[in-house]
Amino acid sequence: MSGNLVFLAGLVTLAMIYATYTMILNFEAGWGGLWDLGPAGLIAVGAYTFAIFTAPQEGIVFAPQQSLVVGWLASIIVTAAVAYIIGKPALRLRGEYFLITTFAFSVMAIELITTESWLTAGAGGFRTITRPFDSYIGSREYNFLLCGLSIVTAFVVYLLLRRLGHSPFGRALRATRENEAAATSVGRNIPEMRLKAFVFAGALFGATAPLYIFYVRSLYPHMFGATLTFTLWTAMVIGGIGNLKGAFIGALLLIGATEATQFLQVSVEYANILAAARPILIGVALLVVIRFRPHGLFPETLAFKHPRSRALASRAQEQRTVAE
Amino acid sequence: MQYIFFALITGSTLALAAVGFALVRQTEGFLNIAHGQFMLLGAFVAHTLATTYGLNLGLAIAITVPLIGLIGLATAWIVFFPLRDKGLLAQFFSSVGVAFIVYGIVSALWSGRAIKVFPMTADFSVAMPGFSATAIELGIVIGAWLAVLSLHLFLAHTRVGTSIRAISGNAELARARGINVRLAVGSVWFVGTALAGLSGILIGLIGGVSIELGWHYILIILAVAVLGGLRTLYGVLIGGLLVGAVIELSTLVVPSKYGVLIAFGLIVVTLLLKPEGIVSVSKRKEASA
Numbered sequence: 001m002s003g004n005l006v007f008l009a010g011l012v013t014l015a016m017i018y019a020t021y022t023m024i025l026n027f028e029a030g031w032g033g034l035w036d037l038g039p040a041g042l043i044a045v046g047a048y049t050f051a052i053f054t055a056p057q058e059g060i061v062f063a064p065q066q067s068l069v070v071g072w073l074a075s076i077i078v079t080a081a082v083a084y085i086i087g088k089p090a091l092r093l094r095g096e097y098f099l100i101t102t103f104a105f106s107v108m109a110i111e112l113i114t115t116e117s118w119l120t121a122g123a124g125g126f127r128t129i130t131r132p133f134d135s136y137i138g139s140r141e142y143n144f145l146l147c148g149l150s151i152v153t154a155f156v157v158y159l160l161l162r163r164l165g166h167s168p169f170g171r172a173l174r175a176t177r178e179n180e181a182a183a184t185s186v187g188r189n190i191p192e193m194r195l196k197a198f199v200f201a202g203a204l205f206g207a208t209a210p211l212y213i214f215y216v217r218s219l220y221p222h223m224f225g226a227t228l229t230f231t232l233w234t235a236m237v238i239g240g241i242g243n244l245k246g247a248f249i250g251a252l253l254l255i256g257a258t259e260a261t262q263f264l265q266v267s268v269e270y271a272n273i274l275a276a277a278r279p280i281l282i283g284v285a286l287l288v289v290i291r292f293r294p295h296g297l298f299p300e301t302l303a304f305k306h307p308r309s310r311a312l313a314s315r316a317q318e319q320r321t322v323a324e
Numbered sequence: 325m326q327y328i329f330f331a332l333i334t335g336s337t338l339a340l341a342a343v344g345f346a347l348v349r350q351t352e353g354f355l356n357i358a359h360g361q362f363m364l365l366g367a368f369v370a371h372t373l374a375t376t377y378g379l380n381l382g383l384a385i386a387i388t389v390p391l392i393g394l395i396g397l398a399t400a401w402i403v404f405f406p407l408r409d410k411g412l413l414a415q416f417f418s419s420v421g422v423a424f425i426v427y428g429i430v431s432a433l434w435s436g437r438a439i440k441v442f443p444m445t446a447d448f449s450v451a452m453p454g455f456s457a458t459a460i461e462l463g464i465v466i467g468a469w470l471a472v473l474s475l476h477l478f479l480a481h482t483r484v485g486t487s488i489r490a491i492s493g494n495a496e497l498a499r500a501r502g503i504n505v506r507l508a509v510g511s512v513w514f515v516g517t518a519l520a521g522l523s524g525i526l527i528g529l530i531g532g533v534s535i536e537l538g539w540h541y542i543l544i545i546l547a548v549a550v551l552g553g554l555r556t557l558y559g560v561l562i563g564g565l566l567v568g569a570v571i572e573l574s575t576l577v578v579p580s581k582y583g584v585l586i587a588f589g590l591i592v593v594t595l596l597l598k599p600e601g602i603v604s605v606s607k608r609k610e611a612s613a
Contacts, residue, residue, distance in 0.1 A: 280429065
């Protein structure tokens with residue numbers, strides 16, 4: 001029974017972590033219209049910065065074993081800086097070209113992490129992760145602490161992004177997505193806004209990346225493959241692109257469904273098939289939602305409650321449908 | 325010399341893989357992420373036919389390639405045709421969904437992460453001072469280019485091929501002129517996916533097949549397609565050879581682990597420098613719809 005409780009805490013933790021990333025993705029991709037296929041790369045940068053600064057790893061040149069706060073700040077700063085370096089040139093590109101470029105940067109980041117083992121421990125990875133309060137409580141209870149921490153993180157990110165989404169910046173950001181020319185004509189500096197949004201999303205990815213490795217308790221390059229990015233996008237598409245609450249719930253549903261397969265007890269010969277059920281489930285969910293609810297479970301128009309803006313949004317939606 | 329030959333082998337298989345991808349991209353307008361997984365499926369089916377059923381390798385390939393084409397056509401029929409009006413993002417993410425499903429099915433049917441090696445023996449090999457090539461390596465290069473050549477003949481000299489080119493040029497106009505769009509787009513999916521299957525097999529012949537083949541190669545295919553320019557098929561062939569050359573020849577200068585990194589550096593540089601990468605406002609509106 002208590003084993004199940006620990007499992008449940010782990011499930012909630014993972015779901016909250018994914019929900020956090022999906023909401024950040026919703027901020028830049030859903031509202032900002034930036035088709036970023038590089039979240040996995042940025043999360044990897046954040047996680048590795050944190051681990052390099054804090055973990056007691058031997059055999060790498062730079063392991064200062066700083067306090068967790070220093071590691072966390074470093075992770076935010078470095079990830080934001082990397083996002084700036086990527087975003088500055090890449091944001092000149094649009095649509096699928098931006099998508100390919102961010103994807104390429106993400107793959108390059110993972111490749112670099114794998115090859116540069118003098119700094120990142122390479123494919124061998126970090127096997128010990130320094131976690132907050134780890135020495136004070138037992139490892140079983142720690143699962144619950146981590147669960148609480150992930151819930152708090154998800155809600156802080158949610159409130160922050162909701163505030164931002166309703167702010168003038170958030171509204172202007174959505175305006176740039178809808179109609180670039182109109183946004184420019186009312187005096188918005190679009191390249192600057194996009195860069196700000198991209199770097200801010202990068203900083204958030206960096207700030208929340210350590211949580212992921214607290215949960216996994218080790219760090220390897222293959223944790224940040226294309227699957228991570230696509231899972232986040234799937235969660236956002238299911239929830240409804242551009243709807244923050246949708247992103248949150250979409251991630252919970254997706255992780256809940258895929259991880260629940262672990263509950264099933266099956267014999268060894270079916271274990272393979274069960275493991276394969278996860279990608280199939282993600283794929284089918286994606287296809288079904290796109291086909292039958294193209295705006296997701298929670299369309300964006302519901303997200304902005306002000307009556308007038310809602311009317312405007314639904315009109316925009318109609319126009320878009322007509323244009324299609 | 326030997327390295328140039330290696331570059332030619334890698335380049336030919338990449339060009340073949342990317343040309344099918346580019347064909348679908350041109351007519352359907354979106355990046356078909358599932359392409360890599362059809363390569364994986366082709367390699368695994370051919371491998372099973374050649375080992376479990378003990379078929380001759382050539383026969384196994386001859387059965388597998390059209391079979392994968394048919395599966396691709398069926399997938400397009402079920403998934404992609406109904407989404408035609410829903411925009412590029414919907415089609416793109418549906419192809420991601422298809423990729424996940426095919427990947428899941430392949431890992432369920434062929435359990436185990438071990439690399440599968442094709443049973444084959446080289447009947448002869450060509451050896452010169454500083455250069456050697458086995459029959460299989462030569463076969464891969466020749467097979468790849470024969471496939472490319474037949475694709476060219478198909479597109480250039482058949483009625484369906486002509487309508488395919490018309491549709492990728494201007495779909496509305498092609499439809500208005502009474503071209504059979506269904507037949508043309510259907511054959512694009514059949515041919516494109518069959519080429520994916522064939523390239524998967526050829527890549528498997530060189531180094532064996534791992535379950536991650538699809539995810540790995542779709543990235544390189546994107547690199548090739550971008551380098552060659554997303555709009556031309558023949559550019560993609562050059563892109564394939566170029567990326568193959570970069571991956572293989574870079575091992576002369578830097579450790580081989582940097583091959584993929586350099587290939588991706590190349591995409592980024594191309595995209596940032598080449599003005600065609602920057603799509604105009606109208607193109608962006610179409611893309612975000």
